[in-house]
Amino acid sequence: MPLEDFRPMMERCSNCLNCKWIPFDKVRSQRFSENCPSICYNNFNTYSARGRFQLAQTLLDGKFDYTDTVVDVIHSCTACGSCDVTCKICRYNLEPLEHNLELKARAVQDGHALPQQKPIIDSLKKEKTMIAGRLKADRSGWAKGLDVKDLFKQKAEIAYFPGCKYSYEENLQKVSRDFVKLLSKAGVDVGLLGNADACCAGRANQMGFREEFEESAKANIKTFEAAGVKTIVTPCSDCYHTFKRLYAKLGMKIEVLHAVEYIDRLIKEDKIKFTKSVPLTVTYHDPCHLGRLGEPYIPWDGGEKKVLNQVHTWEPRRPRYNGAYGIYDAPRDILKSIPGIKLVEMERIREYTWCCGAGGGCSETYPDFSAWTAGERITEANSTGAEALVTACPWCESNFKNAVDENGKKIKVFDIIELVQQAM
Amino acid sequence: MALEREIYQAFEDVVGKRNISEDPGILESYRCIVAQSSAHYGPFNHVTPCPQAVILPGCTEEVQNIVRLCNKYKIEFKASTTFQAAMGYIGSDYAIQLDMRRMKGIEIDEKNMIAIIEPYAIGATVQAEAMKVGLNCNMAGVGCSSSTLAGTAGWVGFGPSSLFMGAASENMLSTEWVLPDGDVIRTGSAGAGLGWFCGEGPGPSIRAIFRGKQGATGAMGVCTKVAIRLHPWPGPTYVPSEGTVPAYKAVLPDNFKTYTLCFPSWEAWADAITLFHENDVLYLGHRQFNMFGRDIKAAMIKILVDPDKQLCDLTTLMADEVTKAQNEDMKLDIQVVIAGMTKRDMEFKEKAIDRILADTGGWKSELMLQPDIAAWTLLYLIRLGHKNLNYTKCGAYEGNFGMSANVFVTTPLMEEASALKRKWENEHTSVAAVGGDSEMGSICLIGGGGPMGWEFFDDFDAYDKDSIKGTFEMIEESQRWMTSKGLGADMGRWNADARRPDAYNYTQEEHDAMFVKAAQPHIYAYQWKVREAFNPNHLGGSYFRTLDPSKL
Numbered sequence: 001m002p003l004e005d006f007r008p009m010m011e012r013c014s015n016c017l018n019c020k021w022i023p024f025d026k027v028r029s030q031r032f033s034e035n036c037p038s039i040c041y042n043n044f045n046t047y048s049a050r051g052r053f054q055l056a057q058t059l060l061d062g063k064f065d066y067t068d069t070v071v072d073v074i075h076s077c078t079a080c081g082s083c084d085v086t087c088k089i090c091r092y093n094l095e096p097l098e099h100n101l102e103l104k105a106r107a108v109q110d111g112h113a114l115p116q117q118k119p120i121i122d123s124l125k126k127e128k129t130m131i132a133g134r135l136k137a138d139r140s141g142w143a144k145g146l147d148v149k150d151l152f153k154q155k156a157e158i159a160y161f162p163g164c165k166y167s168y169e170e171n172l173q174k175v176s177r178d179f180v181k182l183l184s185k186a187g188v189d190v191g192l193l194g195n196a197d198a199c200c201a202g203r204a205n206q207m208g209f210r211e212e213f214e215e216s217a218k219a220n221i222k223t224f225e226a227a228g229v230k231t232i233v234t235p236c237s238d239c240y241h242t243f244k245r246l247y248a249k250l251g252m253k254i255e256v257l258h259a260v261e262y263i264d265r266l267i268k269e270d271k272i273k274f275t276k277s278v279p280l281t282v283t284y285h286d287p288c289h290l291g292r293l294g295e296p297y298i299p300w301d302g303g304e305k306k307v308l309n310q311v312h313t314w315e316p317r318r319p320r321y322n323g324a325y326g327i328y329d330a331p332r333d334i335l336k337s338i339p340g341i342k343l344v345e346m347e348r349i350r351e352y353t354w355c356c357g358a359g360g361g362c363s364e365t366y367p368d369f370s371a372w373t374a375g376e377r378i379t380e381a382n383s384t385g386a387e388a389l390v391t392a393c394p395w396c397e398s399n400f401k402n403a404v405d406e407n408g409k410k411i412k413v414f415d416i417i418e419l420v421q422q423a424m
Numbered sequence: 425m426a427l428e429r430e431i432y433q434a435f436e437d438v439v440g441k442r443n444i445s446e447d448p449g450i451l452e453s454y455r456c457i458v459a460q461s462s463a464h465y466g467p468f469n470h471v472t473p474c475p476q477a478v479i480l481p482g483c484t485e486e487v488q489n490i491v492r493l494c495n496k497y498k499i500e501f502k503a504s505t506t507f508q509a510a511m512g513y514i515g516s517d518y519a520i521q522l523d524m525r526r527m528k529g530i531e532i533d534e535k536n537m538i539a540i541i542e543p544y545a546i547g548a549t550v551q552a553e554a555m556k557v558g559l560n561c562n563m564a565g566v567g568c569s570s571s572t573l574a575g576t577a578g579w580v581g582f583g584p585s586s587l588f589m590g591a592a593s594e595n596m597l598s599t600e601w602v603l604p605d606g607d608v609i610r611t612g613s614a615g616a617g618l619g620w621f622c623g624e625g626p627g628p629s630i631r632a633i634f635r636g637k638q639g640a641t642g643a644m645g646v647c648t649k650v651a652i653r654l655h656p657w658p659g660p661t662y663v664p665s666e667g668t669v670p671a672y673k674a675v676l677p678d679n680f681k682t683y684t685l686c687f688p689s690w691e692a693w694a695d696a697i698t699l700f701h702e703n704d705v706l707y708l709g710h711r712q713f714n715m716f717g718r719d720i721k722a723a724m725i726k727i728l729v730d731p732d733k734q735l736c737d738l739t740t741l742m743a744d745e746v747t748k749a750q751n752e753d754m755k756l757d758i759q760v761v762i763a764g765m766t767k768r769d770m771e772f773k774e775k776a777i778d779r780i781l782a783d784t785g786g787w788k789s790e791l792m793l794q795p796d797i798a799a800w801t802l803l804y805l806i807r808l809g810h811k812n813l814n815y816t817k818c819g820a821y822e823g824n825f826g827m828s829a830n831v832f833v834t835t836p837l838m839e840e841a842s843a844l845k846r847k848w849e850n851e852h853t854s855v856a857a858v859g860g861d862s863e864m865g866s867i868c869l870i871g872g873g874g875p876m877g878w879e880f881f882d883d884f885d886a887y888d889k890d891s892i893k894g895t896f897e898m899i900e901e902s903q904r905w906m907t908s909k910g911l912g913a914d915m916g917r918w919n920a921d922a923r924r925p926d927a928y929n930y931t932q933e934e935h936d937a938m939f940v941k942a943a944q945p946h947i948y949a950y951q952w953k954v955r956e957a958f959n960p961n962h963l964g965g966s967y968f969r970t971l972d973p974s975k976l
Contacts, residue, residue, distance in 0.1 A: 012885070013819070017569060023669065024548040025665050025803055030530050043442075044478060044480070044523070045454060045507060054455075069450060089670040090816050306885075307735070307736070308738065308857055309853070310853070310885045310888065310891050311883075312735075313736040317734060325668075
């Protein structure tokens with residue numbers, strides 16, 4: 001939807017500033033009460049969802065042109081969707097996250113992308129990955145030696161899609177290999193796309209590069225269809241959201257599951273059995289794109305309708321996407337089923353989780369901000385007394401591994417698949 | 425017109441480069457577009473001036489240095505915290521905006537039952553920190569998203585819990601103020617170096633100069649710290665909740681109960697309220713959900729407690745005969761919360777409520793006793809976390825016919841007031857089918873009882889210029905009607921004498937012309953003397969109402 005079409009939302013924003021906080025009903029302390037990394041780091045109101053509505057409104061009014069600061073405000077949003085959840089605690093007719101993404105797309109369209117974004121997008125176009133510096137030719141190297149089907153030669157029950165991080169980063173490649181072995185051991189018929197595997201490009205969308213995203217998405221959908229894929233399983237939350245929500249919007253009909261959903265299913269079907277104890281107190285970080293942004297796409301083609309004179313609503317009913325039905329229980333159920341694991345919760349969890357800081361391309365474009373955001377989460381994790389922080393997204397994992405808390409202290413970070421492997 | 429480089433640099437030297445901005449994009453987000461939110465605290469449909477710079481001080485010393493520079497260069501300044509209402513924004517072109525969000529300290533003194541807080545400590549966080557040690561704070565009606573300090577030192581500050589905990593003006597103890605000329609003063613016991621427990625001495629007792637009843641709305645310097653009284657919280661160290669967003673529900677022990685009490689007539693209603701004032705029974709008393717409108721409230725509640733319902737379900741729910749009957753059942757209602765300090769205390773409170781209902785012919789709403797709805801209501805009222813439900817229907821609302829008087833004065837007028845907005849319902853600028861009465865508010869605006877603090881909600885669409893215009897006309901008509909009844913200024917006009925309709929400050933000449941005709945002009949002349957003593961350069965804007973004594 002073009003930025004101009006958001007004007008009713010811009011003008012109807014109530015300036016209540018719910019978008020700066022976790023749901024008030026969930027506030028348990030001052031220290032962990034705020035939700036938006038962007039305004040917490042930058043402090044000026046403009047960096048909140050409310051501020052971005054007002055910024056866009058005045059940009060459309062032609063009150064000023066892009067400045068370096070304006071470009072910075074627009075792009076330093078992790079697209080984590082936390083503002084979207086809390087706005088929708090009270091409002092049924094505003095879409096702050098959709099607006100923030102549209103504002104980024106407009107800035108890119110107007111020639112105001114960040115210089116740091118160029119090598120990432122160039123890499124997507126040339127090497128089919130958004131990890132700049134990596135080569136397409138090396139993408140499937142992680143699977144070398146694995147006894148697994150090539151989907152272009154044989155049919156399989158599921159297509160395993162590791163995503164860029166698990167394909168290229170050495171420490172994550174092992175997790176990816178172990179996951180495929182785990183699936184095979186559980187009797188799952190799994191296949192890979194081999195050389196046709198390419199970046200989902202979800203982060204291009206998060207950075208405002210719409211054309212590049214759509215081009216990659218359409219090519220990937222064609223690949224999936226050509227390979228006869230019926231179900232995709234991915235351990236990457238970014239890929240999960242991209243397939244489940246964005247590709248579905250582009251017409252993809254394939255079932256999409258995150259690794260935690262699949263593992264949870266296998267545990268409950270008794271196909272995965274734990275034989276070892278993992279004596280560890282852990283806390284779980286909900287990845288934004290698996291949790292609050294992990295709700296399935298629901299087609300909608302409608303418009304505004306006023307009822308009772310002035311109450312603005314939608315006709316037909318519009319999907320809310322407020323994080324109510326994201327993936328929260330599957331990873332917790334997995335952790336609770338592993339012998340020896342004790343799960344302690346942080347204050348900001350589930351739909352009101354604090355972002356890891358990697359989203360929106362910020363881990364590459366604003367490394368200091370991104371590291372600070374991850375550090376805030378590590379502070380929260382350490383406050384629980386947990387020995388380790390567990391997550392289900394490689395972007396979160398990398399960001400946490402490189403960050404320290406407010407006292408300079410680190411915490412052990414695990415992909416949930418690693419703990420499952422340790423217990424088998 | 426940008427600040428001269430020398431001046432900007434001087435401010436930057438105080439707070440550092442990261443904490444000051446004059447970028448046009450940043451500045452535009454510090455302008456209040458009044459019609460976009462709660463319009464009734466300022467002029468309507470205008471945008472406040474664009475500040476010269478936005479500055480984020482990090483401590484009292486920085487605030488002091490900023491204020492001194494403002495005096496040196498004769499620049500108006502205004503400090504604000506959550507920026508929810510027009511009163512927090514500047515009123516002239518040559519002014520800077522202070523955003524206090526970096527000052528958010530909360531210190532709980534459990535033994536003395538007080539909290540010492542900084543400007544950006546909001547109600548939700550102060551409450552959360554207090555509950556950890558079995559205490560609670562009065563939550564202003566504006567809701568827990570607002571600054572407790574601003575509500576305490578700068579504005580009225582009463583709310584649902586004021587019956588038990590008192591209003592902000594009653595809870596304010598010692599304060600730390602950066603005076604308009606840049607001096608710092610600590611009032612009361614903090615001024616004598618004895619701690620923060622008392623605002624009336626043994627140190628300087630000048631709270632009335634800065635606070636009074638209604639507050640100085642940030643027009644007399646910057647309050648950088650305030651101590652407030654805390655009150656007993658007989659519950660867990662936080663309020664546990666469950667349920668799917670946004671329909672969260674409290675999970676509290678049996679010593680907490682909420683009821684929606686209903687009455688057969690306004691007379692019975694008023695009798696019950698006075699009995700509640702006389703008996704120390706309620707932890708919290710508020711007429712809350714009637715803000716949606718008498719004929720809409722049950723349908724809205726059903727939407728809000730169900731995560732799968734939306735506003736598009738509103739008309740279907742309203743047409744349901746069961747819902748209609750539930751609305752009729754709670755036509756004249758209030759919501760209450762009781763909190764038992766002991767088992768016996770709880771039993772007494774339950775009996776007292778039943779006795780008051782029996783004496784006044786009242787009853788408990790069956791709808792609101794349904795477990796899910798009761799648990800949702802309890803969470804709502806205790807935390808005021810969904811307070812911005814004010815905006816749910818349309819995004820903006822206006823309040824008129826503020827029933828800020830004795831119940832026996834105003835309840836006889838309720839139905840006549842309810843009929844006022846029919847004209848605009850018929851013209852489609854107001855929400856239709858409200859049922860007239862959408863009056864809501866606390867059952868007292870001082871601790872223990874007394875006058876009410878109500879307003880008549882009228883929701884409007886800020887994107888619809890006709891809706892804005894119609895609402896404006898309705899408020900004008902409300903004021904005419906209230907004047908004819910001898911009821912004084914309508915809530916929608918409380919700050920109409922503080923900021924001009926074009927969103928700028930009034931000049932002294934304009935205020936003189938206005939206040940010389942006031943019923944009690946000497947008050948404004950006295951305030952003129954206060955301002956001359958404390959704010960010689962007049963840098964706080966026109967929210968501090970003054971009259972040049974020579975004009976009397």
